[in-house]
Amino acid sequence: MRSARSVNQSSSPRASVPDKREAILRAATKVFAESGYFNSKVADVARVAGVADGTVYLYFKSKEEILRSIFERGVGEAIAAARAETAALDDPREKLRRIARLHLERLGADRDLAVVFQVELRGSTKFMEEFSAAGLAEYLRLIRETLEEGQRAGLFRAELNAKVVAKILFGALDEMATNWILSPRAYKLAPLADQVLDIFLNGVSSNK
Amino acid sequence: MRSARSVNQSSSPRASVPDKREAILRAATKVFAESGYFNSKVADVARVAGVADGTVYLYFKSKEEILRSIFERGVGEAIAAARAETAALDDPREKLRRIARLHLERLGADRDLAVVFQVELRGSTKFMEEFSAAGLAEYLRLIRETLEEGQRAGLFRAELNAKVVAKILFGALDEMATNWILSPRAYKLAPLADQVLDIFLNGVSSNK
DNA sequence: CTCGTCTGAATGAACGGTCACTCAGTCAAG
DNA sequence: CTTGACTGAGTGACCGTTCATTCAGACGAG
Numbered sequence: 001m002r003s004a005r006s007v008n009q010s011s012s013p014r015a016s017v018p019d020k021r022e023a024i025l026r027a028a029t030k031v032f033a034e035s036g037y038f039n040s041k042v043a044d045v046a047r048v049a050g051v052a053d054g055t056v057y058l059y060f061k062s063k064e065e066i067l068r069s070i071f072e073r074g075v076g077e078a079i080a081a082a083r084a085e086t087a088a089l090d091d092p093r094e095k096l097r098r099i100a101r102l103h104l105e106r107l108g109a110d111r112d113l114a115v116v117f118q119v120e121l122r123g124s125t126k127f128m129e130e131f132s133a134a135g136l137a138e139y140l141r142l143i144r145e146t147l148e149e150g151q152r153a154g155l156f157r158a159e160l161n162a163k164v165v166a167k168i169l170f171g172a173l174d175e176m177a178t179n180w181i182l183s184p185r186a187y188k189l190a191p192l193a194d195q196v197l198d199i200f201l202n203g204v205s206s207n208k
Numbered sequence: 209m210r211s212a213r214s215v216n217q218s219s220s221p222r223a224s225v226p227d228k229r230e231a232i233l234r235a236a237t238k239v240f241a242e243s244g245y246f247n248s249k250v251a252d253v254a255r256v257a258g259v260a261d262g263t264v265y266l267y268f269k270s271k272e273e274i275l276r277s278i279f280e281r282g283v284g285e286a287i288a289a290a291r292a293e294t295a296a297l298d299d300p301r302e303k304l305r306r307i308a309r310l311h312l313e314r315l316g317a318d319r320d321l322a323v324v325f326q327v328e329l330r331g332s333t334k335f336m337e338e339f340s341a342a343g344l345a346e347y348l349r350l351i352r353e354t355l356e357e358g359q360r361a362g363l364f365r366a367e368l369n370a371k372v373v374a375k376i377l378f379g380a381l382d383e384m385a386t387n388w389i390l391s392p393r394a395y396k397l398a399p400l401a402d403q404v405l406d407i408f409l410n411g412v413s414s415n416k
Numbered sequence: 417c418t419c420g421t422c423t424g425a426a427t428g429a430a431c432g433g434t435c436a437c438t439c440a441g442t443c444a445a446g
Numbered sequence: 447c448t449t450g451a452c453t454g455a456g457t458g459a460c461c462g463t464t465c466a467t468t469c470a471g472a473c474g475a476g
Contacts, residue, residue: 020452036332038246042436043454052453054438063436115333123331124244125323125390132390164384164403171383172376179375182333182340195372203411228426250462260427262464271462 021059023049025073028066033115037067037123068130071121074113075135078106082142092150093201099143100173100193107177108189118178140166147204156204165204172196229267231257233281236274241323245275245331276338279329282321283343286314290350300358301409307351308381308401315385316397326386348374355412364412373412380404 027049031040042063046053060066082102086095107114121131144166150156156165173196180189235257239248250271254261268274290310294303315322329339352374358364364373381404388397 033333036334039332041434046454053436053455054453055451057437058451119330119333119336122327124247125241125327126244126247128327128386128390132387160407161403164400165407167383167387168380168404168407171381171386172379174383175375175379176372178336178379179340182336192372195369196376199368199373199376199408199411201411202413203407203409205410249460254428261462262428263426265463266425 020049020051020055024051024056024059024066025070029070029112029116032067032070032120033112037120067116067120067127070113070116071127071131071135074117075131075139078102079135079138079142081106082139086146092146092153092155095146095149096143096169096201097193097197099146100169100197101190103173104176104193105190108180111181114177115181118174118181136170140170143169150204154206157206160204169196169200172200228257228259228263232259232264232267232274233278237278237320237324240275240278240328241320245324245328275324275328275335278321278324279335279339279343282325283339283347286310287343287346287350289314290347294354300354300361300363303354303357304351304377304409305401305405307354308377308405309398311381312384312401313398316388319389322385323389326382326389344378348378351377358412362414365414368412377404377408380408 028045031044031048042056043053046056082099085098085102089095089098121127144162147156147162147165151158176192176196236253239252239256250264251261254264290307293306293310297303297306329335352370355364355370355373359366384400
């Protein structure tokens with residue numbers, strides 16, 4: 001059937017599977033992005049992934065679990081990357097700039113994934129609550145802690161509520177991403193990070 | 209015609225029609241907010257509205273049209289209010305402050321409506337595109353024009369791209385609203401408008 | 417006033433299409 | 447042979463939508 005089989009022979013026998021799980025996740029991201037989660041049929045995901053309907057259920061308990069998996073992997077990677085890339089930096093302003101850039105670069109690099117994150121995951125309070133609890137909360141914490149670091153260093157106005165300020169930055173970036181997805185015009189998403197940071201840092205800076 | 213007549217309080221068992229259309233819209237907002245649009249059954253909406261399943265179809269062509277109606281009414285009112293309230297103001301900074309306050313006051317006053325706007329309407333690219341085209345675009349334009357007014361007056365940095373800046377402000381407000389919905393803690397949404405504006409105006413201001 | 421007639425808003429049971437999920441069977445490798 | 451990954455037709459539940467039927471009130475005639 002698929003030549004992928006032979007390609008994979010190179011690996012160990014049991015792990016020989018050309019990772020169908022991976023194929024299904026990729027297919028689902030594409031299908032969900034195109035039609036929306038609720039309008040997508042599991043059969044479509046299976047077809048795009050090149051497997052039978054039933055195979056999907058060998059890797060995922062339910063349609064919903066596919067969406068959850070896409071989300072968990074995406075947010076996990078994003079947070080890990082942000083932590084790793086900021087660890088080496090000293091200036092909190094630079095840290096925030098790096099976080100913002102990573103945020104928009106990541107979404108800008110994979111439109112399907114961006115659609116799922118910006119649109120599909122928001123489509124029900126149920127998912128939103130998980131989203132909020134699991135990933136967003138940690139991401140916002142990362143931003144908040146960086147802000148507080150800057151406040152202690154006297155770089156940012158001390159009287160500002162770091163929690164609210166973190167949401168402002170996140171919200172601004174989030175809106176850039178959502179608008180980019182909906183825009184028919186093709187433009188680069190990542191550079192907007194600098195414009196956002198420019199205004200944002202100016203707004204929270206303590207030096208006049 | 210007047211549907212709410214004085215006979216409303218009469219002892220008539222069949223009280224005069226208190227606008228079923230209105231009742232259905234209100235019920236749908238509640239039901240959609242609770243279960244999500246795709247998980248809601250038309251039968252649930254009918255039950256909450258106190259009408260039979262079929263009656264819903266005397267007032268709306270389809271389930272989707274109910275959602276569209278909620279959206280159109282909401283966004284129409286919001287834009288009208290923003291225009292009306294800013295018309296009398298001179299200072300672009302005050303205009304923006306008023307827009308932000310109205311934005312959050314409106315959503316903060318009706319949690320169900322807020323959930324539908326912040327969550328349910330985002331749940332499919334299809335709705336998002338309509339949302340974007342119909343209402344959001346006009347709202348962003350209102351903000352952008354106010355920003356440009358401020359730039360011409362020398363209040364805001366002239367080198368900033370007003371379109372991007374408008375999205376930043378909108379995104380920040382939007383995130384406040386979404387977070388408020390998802391938060392179990394009860395706090396007032398509207399006052400956050402001032403914190404957002406504080407940082408925002410500081411960030412775009414041309415005077416040091 | 418009291419019929420008799422008519423109207424159309426409202427009803428809700430039933431329909432029909434859709435689709436997530438299942439499972440009995442196939443097949444290839446060892 | 448056994449094993450287990452994979453298949454895909456089948457199934458049953460679900461739910462948006464329809465439509466034959468009901469009945470409260472309007473209205474004209476007497």
